[in-house]
Structures are given as C-alpha cells and as structure tokens.
Amino acid sequence: MNQAQHLRTDYRHLQAVTTRWHDNDIYGHVNNVTYYSYFDSAVNSYLIEEGGLDIHDGEVVGFVVSSSCDYFASIAFPDRIEIGLRVGKLGNSSVQYELAVFKQGEELACAAGRFVHVFVDRQSNRPVPIPDQLRSALARLVVE
Template structure:
C-alpha cells in the first residue's frame, strides 16, 4: 500500500484523539495494537453520535469480523492525532470502514487500516439488516 493513497482529503469524517502515556511501548512509539483501539473508538463514537447506536441496551450490536492496518510513520505520546474515517463498502448487514491516522494538521497518514462490522441481533447474535438511522449515518461517509 502506498502512503500517497492515504491523504487527508480522501476521508469524510475526523475524530481528534490525544495519545496517552500508556500507548507508548518500550521502543518509544505507539504500539501497533493501540491503533486498533483508536479505530474502534472513532467508529463507535460516530455510530453513537450520528447513527443513534445504543451500545448498552439496543437490539443491534456491531461485531468486528475482520481488521488490518498498515504503518507508514511513527506516532508517540504526547501527540495529538486525527482519525480519518470513511465507509468503503456498505452491505445489508455489514460495513467496511476505512480509517487513517494523521498527526494533527498533516496531509499524509501515518497509518491506514480497515475493519468490518457485521450488525447482529443482541440476543441471537445472528446478522440483521442495518437499522435505518445507522444506515443513514454510514451512507453519509460512504465513498
């Protein structure tokens, strides 16, 4: 994956995040697994705020079924970052998010990843169609 494919203008929504002390690993940069936490936080904040997702009592929940990340440049504590987000694919019960980590104000991403949510019934854990309010929020950032 070429870094030039991951520019700020390619993303539709941004979530500001401040790195935390415990994000750094022994090598002095944010550990690779922490990026997945950033992705999850950005997506779920968006789904709660814009899509009306009720993570505690709603009938529908999103399960991550696949994820990946490519790294281009290090970030470290203390650093302010911005998570770029867009939807690459939107199905009946699933969505593929495409995300990128940018140092505050920078044009090229330090990392880029994706993950897939499958929306399921909370009780049965069986896939269900994405509810209308969530679908509308996802369509708003679809590329």
C-alpha cells in the same frame, strides 16, 4: 496500502483522539495494537453520535469480523492525532470502514487500516439488516 493514497482530504469524517502515556511501548512510539483501539473508538463514537447506536440497551450491536493496518510513520505520546473515517462498502448487515491516522495538521497518514462490522441481533447473535438511522449515517461516509 500506499501512503500516497491516504490523504486527509480523502476521509469524510475526522475524529480527534488523545494519545496517552501508556500507549507508548518500550521503543518510544505507540504500539501497533493501540491503533486498533483508536480505530474502534473513532468508529463507535461516530455510530453513537451520528447513527444513534445504543451500545448499552440497543437490539443491534456491531461485531468486528476482520481488521488490518499498515504503518507508514511513527506516532508517540504526546502527539495530537485524528482518525480519518470513510466507508468503503456498505452491505445489508455489514460495513467496511477505511481509516487513517493523521498527526494533527498533517496531510499524509501515519497509518491506514480497515475493519468490517457485521450488525447482529443482541440476543441471537444472528446478522440483521443495518437499522435505518445507522445506515443513513454510514451512507454519508461512503466513498466511490
């Protein structure tokens, strides 16, 4: 992924995330695995708040089946960051999210990633169509 292609204005939704002291590793920056936690939190916050996803009792849950991240610049506690979120592909039972990490107020991403959710029936773990309310929320984030 090319950093020049990851501008704040390219993302339909921005989610503020608070870095924490323990996010920093021995090298003094946020450890690479922590970015995935930021991505997961931003996506699930959106799904709950905008799509009505019931993570506790709902019949449908999203399973991550694929993920990746490219890193361009370091972040560290106490940086204030925002996660840019957009949808690159919206299928029948799956969605590919495209995400980017921005320091507050900066236009260029420090990192960019993607992950794929497959929505499944909570009881059977079998793929199911994305529920209408959730699909509608995801459709607002689709980029061409």
